[in-house]
Amino acid sequence: MRDVAVIGVGMTRFAELWERSIRDIFVEAALKAIEDAGVDHIDSLYVGAMSPGLFVGQEHLGAVMADYLGVTPVPATRVESACASGGASFRQAYLEVASGASDIVLAGGVEKMTDGADVAEALATASDQEYEAFHGITFPGLYAMIARAHMTKYGTTREQLAAVAVKNHRNGAKNPNAQFRSEVTAEQVMNSTMVADPLRLLDCSPVSDGAAAVIVASIDVAKKLHKNPILVRASAQASDSIALHTRRDITTLGAVVEAARKAYAMAGIKPGDLHLAEVHDCFTIAEIVVSEDLGFFEKGKGGEAAEKGWTSLEGGKIPINTSGGLKAKGHPVGATGIAQIIELVEQLNGNAGPRQVKNARIGMAQNMGGSGASAVIHILERA
């Protein structure tokens, strides 16, 4: 397999973009990435999107975006792994370049969630339709069960959940592309509207519109363009049972553990070698569980880590979600995995401004789908 690098990035602001269409925002992100990379063409195109059929009545998004981006007849394919669609899109672009089939591939992601569809119902199609969604449970409920189990087994507290939201809003306030650029206090989180006990409104990532794109290229092309290439050191993916009730233990996410194991092995590094990580904090409890399953902290200590500031931008052992995460940056589902890659690239290039992690050289993006039935992990390193 050939070495692969990221040579350009672009995204829209994540927000409620009522006045714009799904194709409009994708094209904005894609053109920014193409301009940033300084390439005069792309060989192919992937679009990560979870459910444009349900959200805006448009499937066949690969061709739609190739058309509106003006790059036909390049191959254009949509990739879907629920909320991990962006990460999966990046992985397919990586594999295509690594194979030698293409030199320059655009990996994008997009979701337009505020156009009138029943968002909770559409998102529930990422759970087990026959055993979960059919009986009425939605994602806050599924993650609430994970939270309760984690609290019971490990003593994770309500305050620790809140600490995740407080940190991610603090980071998001420094990110011009974030949906929420305001800080929140632990009291505000713990007094916000109850959604699914113990999860409150400020424990949940928001409903968002947004698009993100990156240009993936062979290392040879990257060097020719005199870019500072960010190397893809590892790409790993794993699956788990779709429904929570068939898992032996819901306080750990098996697909995350497995994808992490493969990613560390591929990159030849340990968790302690990472300088930062973007993780999938669709709910505050998710960041806590994932930070343990990625090996950053001992199992059961993720809550303590958040509370004690070990994951903070301000001197934490490993800053997590410097972008603001899904919680504050926003979560336009299909775009999220690509936006995570973008935050890593900005950090590793030293372009993260007030969010900059000093001397960041190697970072991880962890994207997941459903209640963890899909996980996609990438490790990036400054060349």
Add this chain to the structure above:
Amino acid sequence: MRDVAVIGVGMTRFAELWERSIRDIFVEAALKAIEDAGVDHIDSLYVGAMSPGLFVGQEHLGAVMADYLGVTPVPATRVESACASGGASFRQAYLEVASGASDIVLAGGVEKMTDGADVAEALATASDQEYEAFHGITFPGLYAMIARAHMTKYGTTREQLAAVAVKNHRNGAKNPNAQFRSEVTAEQVMNSTMVADPLRLLDCSPVSDGAAAVIVASIDVAKKLHKNPILVRASAQASDSIALHTRRDITTLGAVVEAARKAYAMAGIKPGDLHLAEVHDCFTIAEIVVSEDLGFFEKGKGGEAAEKGWTSLEGGKIPINTSGGLKAKGHPVGATGIAQIIELVEQLNGNAGPRQVKNARIGMAQNMGGSGASAVIHILERA
């Protein structure tokens, strides 16, 4: 890139499978393919599906199928390019094996269309939502416009359209997996219910349920398993404008022309070297246009070719759709591209029974999405 082969195939019958679920039929096809290949594991899994969110309320199909197939934690990803989702799924599996990232990958496709969704509305999401579907046109209407233009420009006749349906039903009658195993006469086609002038009911592929799967492996693995590997000699994909009205000429399908050019170049062959082809006859006119755009016949002569039997199993210059095609075999959208690959494998292995093309050694599968905005072409050869 490594050489890649198909070493196992499996599919359900295509039909209205009211009593079965989408996961049930996919697992049947996948288990058959795994058994046929004689492998004891798979490294990863792709599922091609156009719109399970709209048809059955279930996205995240990669993880669902990995779970129900019992292969977690392998990576599992859904791929969507409208009616070319199956072909795109096969292409991603091909790229993953060619890259060296995996040795044995399952490429599957599935659609469950008869569970109560508004099928015409769901399928219309493969067209341009803002300029086509929004104004009420559905796929029979789009292909009817292509048919009218082709008739006007090249003198293609109503009888020639009917000849495609007659041939494909004749072939489908010999295929135990086909939805329609009955022959039809030209008179029956031309007297069937009008759908969108000039296309009548028997010019249209049916609404179907079905699943198909193949095992793709590196040539080294294929040889170790003492299989008769069918080599993937070319994989090519292209895109075109999503809406018909923005194309210069709707009597030719640009994505098909471009994907074919790349596929022939990759395989190092000419159209005349092919012994058979499975093409995307979602409507009779589609087979005529595609048979020209693939270079089998001079532009404008596709209708004559069908009428004169040049595409028939019984001594035609190039037998097209020996499986019965989408018209008679059925068209469970996401499964179609994989089922085309299966027909080629059966033919190249000499296992096609009464449909066998004598001495078939090299064949093509052409799958497309929407009104041709996506095209995926593969060329397979007996090793």
